[in-house]
Amino acid sequence: MDHLDTLPKLLIAGYRKYGHRKVAMRKKDLGIWRPYTWADSYQQVRQLSLGLVELGLQRGEKVCIIGDNDPQYFWAQLAIQAGGGVAVGIFTDSTPPEIQYIVQHADAVFVFAKDQEQCDKLLAIREQIPAVRRVIYWDDKGLWNYNEPWLISFEEVQALGQALDARQPDLFARLVDEGRGEDLAVFCYTSGTTGRPKGAMISHQNLIAGCDLVMRVDPRRDEDEYVSFLPPAWITENVLGLTIHLRTGMIVNFPEAPETVQENIREIAPHSMLFSARLWEDMAAMVQVRIAESTWINRLLYRLFMPIGYRVAGRRFEQRRSVGLLWRILNALGEFALFHPLRDKLGLTRVRSAYSSGAALSPEVIRFFRAIGVNIKQLYGSTEAQAHTMHVGDDVKFETVGVPIPGMELKIAENGEILVRGPTVFQGYYKDPEATAKAFFVDEEGRRWFRTGDAGLLDADGHLIYLDRLKDMITLASGEKYSPQYIEGRLKFSPYIRDAMTIGGADKEYVTALITIDFENVGRWAERRGLPYTTFVDLSQKPEVYELIRQDVERVNRTLPPAARVRKFVLLHKAFDADEGELTRTRKLRRGLLGERYQTIITAMYGDGDRVRVKAPVRYRDGREGVVETTVRIATLREEAPV
Numbered sequence: 127m128d129h130l131d132t133l134p135k136l137l138i139a140g141y142r143k144y145g146h147r148k149v150a151m152r153k154k155d156l157g158i159w160r161p162y163t164w165a166d167s168y169q170q171v172r173q174l175s176l177g178l179v180e181l182g183l184q185r186g187e188k189v190c191i192i193g194d195n196d197p198q199y200f201w202a203q204l205a206i207q208a209g210g211g212v213a214v215g216i217f218t219d220s221t222p223p224e225i226q227y228i229v230q231h232a233d234a235v236f237v238f239a240k241d242q243e244q245c246d247k248l249l250a251i252r253e254q255i256p257a258v259r260r261v262i263y264w265d266d267k268g269l270w271n272y273n274e275p276w277l278i279s280f281e282e283v284q285a286l287g288q289a290l291d292a293r294q295p296d297l298f299a300r301l302v303d304e305g306r307g308e309d310l311a312v313f314c315y316t317s318g319t320t321g322r323p324k325g326a327m328i329s330h331q332n333l334i335a336g337c338d339l340v341m342r343v344d345p346r347r348d349e350d351e352y353v354s355f356l357p358p359a360w361i362t363e364n365v366l367g368l369t370i371h372l373r374t375g376m377i378v379n380f381p382e383a384p385e386t387v388q389e390n391i392r393e394i395a396p397h398s399m400l401f402s403a404r405l406w407e408d409m410a411a412m413v414q415v416r417i418a419e420s421t422w423i424n425r426l427l428y429r430l431f432m433p434i435g436y437r438v439a440g441r442r443f444e445q446r447r448s449v450g451l452l453w454r455i456l457n458a459l460g461e462f463a464l465f466h467p468l469r470d471k472l473g474l475t476r477v478r479s480a481y482s483s484g485a486a487l488s489p490e491v492i493r494f495f496r497a498i499g500v501n502i503k504q505l506y507g508s509t510e511a512q513a514h515t516m517h518v519g520d521d522v523k524f525e526t527v528g529v530p531i532p533g534m535e536l537k538i539a540e541n542g543e544i545l546v547r548g549p550t551v552f553q554g555y556y557k558d559p560e561a562t563a564k565a566f567f568v569d570e571e572g573r574r575w576f577r578t579g580d581a582g583l584l585d586a587d588g589h590l591i592y593l594d595r596l597k598d599m600i601t602l603a604s605g606e607k608y609s610p611q612y613i614e615g616r617l618k619f620s621p622y623i624r625d626a627m628t629i630g631g632a633d634k635e636y637v638t639a640l641i642t643i644d645f646e647n648v649g650r651w652a653e654r655r656g657l658p659y660t661t662f663v664d665l666s667q668k669p670e671v672y673e674l675i676r677q678d679v680e681r682v683n684r685t686l687p688p689a690a691r692v693r694k695f696v697l698l699h700k701a702f703d704a705d706e707g708e709l710t711r712t713r714k715l716r717r718g719l720l721g722e723r724y725q726t727i728i729t730a731m732y733g734d735g736d737r738v739r740v741k742a743p744v745r746y747r748d749g750r751e752g753v754v755e756t757t758v759r760i761a762t763l764r765e766e767a768p769v
Contacts, residue, residue, distance in 0.1 A: 130334075132207065132307060132330040134175075136334075137168060140167075150167045150371070151197045154382035170201045172298050176288075176290045177282075177284050179209050181260060181286065184211075186212070188211065188212045191215055192218060193238065194240055194383070198238075198280060200354075202262075202280075207330070208301060210305065214232045214325070215314065215364075221247075222247045229251075235259055236258065236260055238261075238262045242267065244263075245263055245269060249276075313326065313556055324556075324558055325557070332551070333369045336369065336513060337365055338533075343518045343532065344479050346370055346397075347376070348375030350377065350397040351396045352367065352370075354378050355387045362507070379394045395477075398477065401481075403487040410619065410621075411620070411647065412621070430460075431459070431464045435457065443501070443522055469499060469500065477500060480501065483504075483505045487504055488615040488616050490619040503528065506592055510576055511578075515536065523585075533549065534546060535547045535548060539567070542596065543581060544590070544592075546575065547576060551574075580595055581595070594609035594611040594612065601632050614627065614715075617639070620675070621644065624644040625642045625702045626642070634732060636689075637689075639696075641695050652671070666697045667697065679692050694760055694763065696731065696738075737757050
């Protein structure tokens, strides 16, 4: 192999370099971290890939994978690619119709499915996906009595591969060597906020370029630890997880289960960490709630040292001023008494690179983590072009998402849209030439730019200020514009607010908000105060809970210009639910659907009433459908929030 231009070639290079001498991956199973060396990974992929070939996989064919973060997921992806195929990730919580759409649209001929739950989903839609030859599972729990030839185990496929390897020992190397950097490696389906998800076609050289550009400003080492918990169907995990692992030798650790991620992160204490904005917000909210429930000494330490942490971080990052000796001494005391113990509880004691991606992160959350010694850096990107900008070193501004990564070009179009170009930009949307054509802009010099669909502007230092999706920027009747996502991010810093959607428009005089409470946190708050409740609906409509949330809305309003302040809000009787189509699988709001579904409430907020009777359809996880009927209160705030 002359060039390491595909992911399987990188795997073989890692195997030759490290063999059995170095751990490549670990998986926690039954309470024990089980290690796999580079030789183990190589053998797993080799046997599996040849097994797929024996089952009939042809170069260019598509294979879907649906499952949690496991070594088998990465091995399956590499095995597909080694055989010349294209790996197509599907989010684990996808419903059977969502799975059916992607399997059909991608023209998949095999599907890897982790366990009984995913196999059952596929069996339910078997008649609709006749092109799928076999479903390959890697966790056989609950599947022992399934007499279904369509299903085949990971190990059975590997046994087929071993037999083929014995007959043709040079076949695997030849197949990998035939791969080229321009070959398609993965399809990553977009979140589908405005319609059907689109399959972004991403090549091996796209993934490797994305890895190399990030490492120019944030190098990884082969002794670094990484915890893989972001959805492996997401482009971010493909680049910052799998590709960086293959490129640098970084050790990848897989949690025991999705429910144990935080505990497993604490055990590993990874050197790099990328959370979605929602996960960082949840972590900050969890700390606040746990402190409120902790001993008096812990509450005292928090009240004493957090202001010091905020002061020191503010001078260092926002004012760009040196920190005086007295404040350094006080911060050192805080490090011993509070900050290090907090980071230890969160698994952040060794983190060098802490990133947020997926949505704009609230400035309050960034300030909080800076105060305890974690310099979160924002990373802005897209499925179609990976990372566009990021904060570099200490050049971190909380109101921006960083500067263009060296090797990427960025500019702002006349309409305010962010345009990018570089080696990471995808090859187009599968079977959708019209959408592909719309995704690109060719300038006067013939250069091709990807249209991100996002609104932004560049500050005097070249930092990008992300505003919102271009289509979501709202103009009020007064002519003033505001960014719903900016306000929503600030609202969600509250430990008691799970989700929020702000509403406005040219036909509306002011901004309103649909808010869903964090049932767990608000429930604990209510219990500490002896406030009885029975259900989510009951708790959400308590006057005391409305007053609790009102304080947070007023706090946010004080930071906003008058036209963008929330004047009315409701606490919804249910949480936004991805299974009902209200959120994407990456927890982005589907604003159009939400606007239609809650139109009665939205209309009432622009009227004179203080209550509205609603009926809402609910789809339960077992497929049943029902209707929730209740009265929802409408809260009105003063036009000018109190100072």
